[in-house]
Amino acid sequence: xxxPVYLVDDDAAVRQALTLLLSTVDIPVTxxxxxxxxxxxxxxxxxxxxxxxxxMPVISGLKLQERxxxxxxxxxxxxxxxxxxxxxxxxxxxxxxxxxxxxxxDEQDLIDAIQKAQETLDRQLDRxxxxxxxxxxxxxxxxxxxxxxxxxxxxxxxxxxxxxxGLSPRTVESHRAAIGGKLxxxxxxxMTRLWLEGRPSP
Numbered sequence: 001x002x003x004p005v006y007l008v009d010d011d012a013a014v015r016q017a018l019t020l021l022l023s024t025v026d027i028p029v030t031x032x033x034x035x036x037x038x039x040x041x042x043x044x045x046x047x048x049x050x051x052x053x054x055x056m057p058v059i060s061g062l063k064l065q066e067r068x069x070x071x072x073x074x075x076x077x078x079x080x081x082x083x084x085x086x087x088x089x090x091x092x093x094x095x096x097x098x099x100x101x102x103x104x105x106d107e108q109d110l111i112d113a114i115q116k117a118q119e120t121l122d123r124q125l126d127r128x129x130x131x132x133x134x135x136x137x138x139x140x141x142x143x144x145x146x147x148x149x150x151x152x153x154x155x156x157x158x159x160x161x162x163x164x165x166g167l168s169p170r171t172v173e174s175h176r177a178a179i180g181g182k183l184x185x186x187x188x189x190x191m192t193r194l195w196l197e198g199r200p201s202p
Contacts, residue, residue, distance in 0.1 A: 003121050004048035005114060008032045008064065009080070010056045014103070018051070021107055027114060035059035039067065047075055047125060049117040051110075054081040054088050062088060065095040074124065076117035080105055134198040140182045148175040152188060153195035 005022060007029055009015050015031040022029045030045075032038040034056060050068075054061035061079055068075070079092040082103040089100045098120055099113035141149060144165075151161045158176070162169045180186040183194055 002027060003118055004046055005029045006032065006038060006045065006048050006050050008035055008038045008050070008052035008056070008061075010034055010053065014053070018105070018110070021110070022114070025111060027111075035061075035064040035067075038064070042071075042073070047121060049114060049121060050075050050077040051080060051114075052077070054079050054092065062091055062095065065092065065097070069095065076120040076124075078110070078113045078117060131197060134194050137183050137194065138198045141179060145175050145179050145182070148172060149179050149191060149195055150199075152176065152179075153192040 005027055007015055007018055009018075009031070010033055012033070015033070019029045019031055032041070035052070036059065038052075052061045052064060056064075059067070061081075065077060065079075068077075074096060076098045077092075077096060078099045078101065079089075079097045080101045080103055081088065092100050098117050099109075101109055101113060138146070138149075147165060148161055151164060156164065158169050158172050161167070162172045165172070167175075177186075179191065183191060185191060185194075
């Protein structure tokens with residue numbers, strides 16, 4: 001799947017040139033003249049890959065990265081710059097950029113970077129879909145079943161779970177069977193994986 005690309009650059013000539021280039025390889029691009037315009041549209045945008053200039057007035061590219069991180073938006077980012085600023089490059093990578101390209105941008109380097117960003121976004125969206133499915137399964141458990149599953153995931157035996165919760169071993173086994181039916185597995189390892197995935201450690 002080709003995800004949209006959002007290009008944020010205050011240089012109209014750069015926006016036009018890069019948009020034209022990417023259109024030749026069927027990559028959909030939406031251009032923004034500044035970060036403020038992009039942030040204003042952000043709630044309506046589908047997940048995509050970001051390309052932005054590191055030096056822009058009012059809000060720099062690095063500040064935009066930080067603003068997106070504050071909003072829990074971690075879409076893959078390609079940073080471009082007309083200046084050989086090594087420290088800015090390091091900061092961009094620390095903030096999660098997948099690539100840093102110098103202007104004038106080499107066409108093949110940009111296409112390769114976008115391909116890497118698209119693959120990164122695919123993996124992010126797959127993980128989120130898996131997590132959403134896991135959370136949906138866990139939400140079907142009763143409060144007591146959740147308590148039992150938590151102890152199954154901690155490695156407790158049936159007898160230990162019974163003692164901890166004041167239940168009979170037969171009742172624990174009944175809950176365990178119900179949990180297996182709802183989660184679609186009777187494997188302790190798989191139950192543990194689902195619990196840990198849906199209830200990450202703080």
